[in-house]
Amino acid sequence: MSVVNAVLTPSYEADAVFEAVSKHFEVLNVEGDLRPGMRILLKPNLLYGKKPEAGVTTNPAILRAVIRWLTERGHTNIVVADSSGGLFTAEYMRGVYAASGLRTPGIEEYLNRDFTFGRRETREGSATRSFNLITPVLEAEYIINLPKLKTHAMTTVSIGVKNLFGTIPGLQKPDMHRRYPETKDFVRMLCELCETVHPNVTLLDAVDSMEGNGPGGGTVRHTGVTLCSRDVFALDIAAVLFMGLVPSDMPHLAAARDMKLLPETVSVTGDDLVPCSPAFRLPDALKSTGFDDSVPKLLRKPASFVMDRLLRSYPHVDRSKCVGCGRCAESCPQKIIRVENKKAGMPRRGCISCFCCQEMCPVHAISVKRGLRGL
Ligand code: SF4
Numbered sequence: 389m390s391v392v393n394a395v396l397t398p399s400y401e402a403d404a405v406f407e408a409v410s411k412h413f414e415v416l417n418v419e420g421d422l423r424p425g426m427r428i429l430l431k432p433n434l435l436y437g438k439k440p441e442a443g444v445t446t447n448p449a450i451l452r453a454v455i456r457w458l459t460e461r462g463h464t465n466i467v468v469a470d471s472s473g474g475l476f477t478a479e480y481m482r483g484v485y486a487a488s489g490l491r492t493p494g495i496e497e498y499l500n501r502d503f504t505f506g507r508r509e510t511r512e513g514s515a516t517r518s519f520n521l522i523t524p525v526l527e528a529e530y531i532i533n534l535p536k537l538k539t540h541a542m543t544t545v546s547i548g549v550k551n552l553f554g555t556i557p558g559l560q561k562p563d564m565h566r567r568y569p570e571t572k573d574f575v576r577m578l579c580e581l582c583e584t585v586h587p588n589v590t591l592l593d594a595v596d597s598m599e600g601n602g603p604g605g606g607t608v609r610h611t612g613v614t615l616c617s618r619d620v621f622a623l624d625i626a627a628v629l630f631m632g633l634v635p636s637d638m639p640h641l642a643a644a645r646d647m648k649l650l651p652e653t654v655s656v657t658g659d660d661l662v663p664c665s666p667a668f669r670l671p672d673a674l675k676s677t678g679f680d681d682s683v684p685k686l687l688r689k690p691a692s693f694v695m696d697r698l699l700r701s702y703p704h705v706d707r708s709k710c711v712g713c714g715r716c717a718e719s720c721p722q723k724i725i726r727v728e729n730k731k732a733g734m735p736r737r738g739c740i741s742c743f744c745c746q747e748m749c750p751v752h753a754i755s756v757k758r759g760l761r762g763l
Pocket residue numbers: 703719720721722723724725734738739740741742743744745746
């Protein structure tokens with residue numbers, strides 16, 4: 389049985405968040421894990437530089453509270469590290485840190501300044517033999533995973549497991565999309581990555597979450613809770629139920645079940661975790677066509693296989709909003725996006741519908757449209 393602790397956390401007010409973090413770590417006896425001088429990695433979600441109120445990144449209040457909790461116990465060998473969507477360089481990450489509110493007292497001195505990476509083998513039998521991981525992950529003796537609760541255009545949700553995709557350096561992430569263009573393969577890779585990084589504790593920022601067109605362009609929804617667990621899969625299950633969604637519908641949890649990574653039971657301790665009503669709105673890219681309801685049950689599987697290939701979702705640029713920054717082109721694994729005259733163009737031919745472009749667009753100029761492949 390895996391335990392997930394819930395603490396109602398009404399706001400990002402410093403004392404309220406510190407109290408929540410203290411309760412979580414006491415229930416899980418995190419202090420019992422830590423040795424003097426241990427190198428501790430805090431892994432937030434820093435998708436890209438965005439002010440905390442936008443709900444895209446892990447709120448700095450969570451990081452500040454975890455750092456305070458650790459330093460009060462004499463643990464100062466701490467590094468806050470993530471590789472955003474985009475480059476993994478000092479200059480790029482400095483901008484992300486600043487925009488996300490991390491270059492502030494209580495956090496700034498712990499921000500990662502090592503932008504190298506190395507390789508770690510996966511366990512035997514994995515489809516991915518090894519992963520390139522950012523050096524702070526390779527050097528960490530203890531990992532506290534600090535995801536943000538969000539919807540996601542490709543993987544449906546971004547919680548604890550998906551947050552670890554940021555351990556892959558910079559523009560090697562689009563490469564992983566290219567290697568695993570189908571969602572079922574991509575999420576299996578995420579599960580293997582999770583096994584390889586193996587966070588010790590995951591603490592979820594669901595004080596303000598994101599629904600709709602997450603992980604970058606959705607709507608902030610105040611949900612007022614933090615969750616914490618030693619088992620990242622258990623935490624994802626509890627968080628999905630909290631969102632009013634069904635765990636077995638989540639591609640990464642279905643893959644984890646097949647890989648026998650899920651706990652037999654999940655016990656939620658602490659405060660009552662009442663599922664959100666209405667449930668979280670899903671990204672446009674995942675909205676049902678309603679087609680399934682109109683065909684006999686027996687034919688649904690083959691019919692939706694064909695329809696999925698005929699009526700896929702594709703990104704569409706609103707040229708009036710596009711500012712020509714080129715971030716979409718930089719993050720596109722297929723390298724099909726061209727920016728000309730300060731406007732991005734996205735052909736459907738070659739597109740694998742990964743929505744990295746939509747994820748990275750800072751002005752939300754990219755929406756989702758359904759259409760025939762290749763047109
Ligand atoms: S155009 Fe967008 S959705 Fe299509 S492959 Fe490139 S990044 Fe992915």
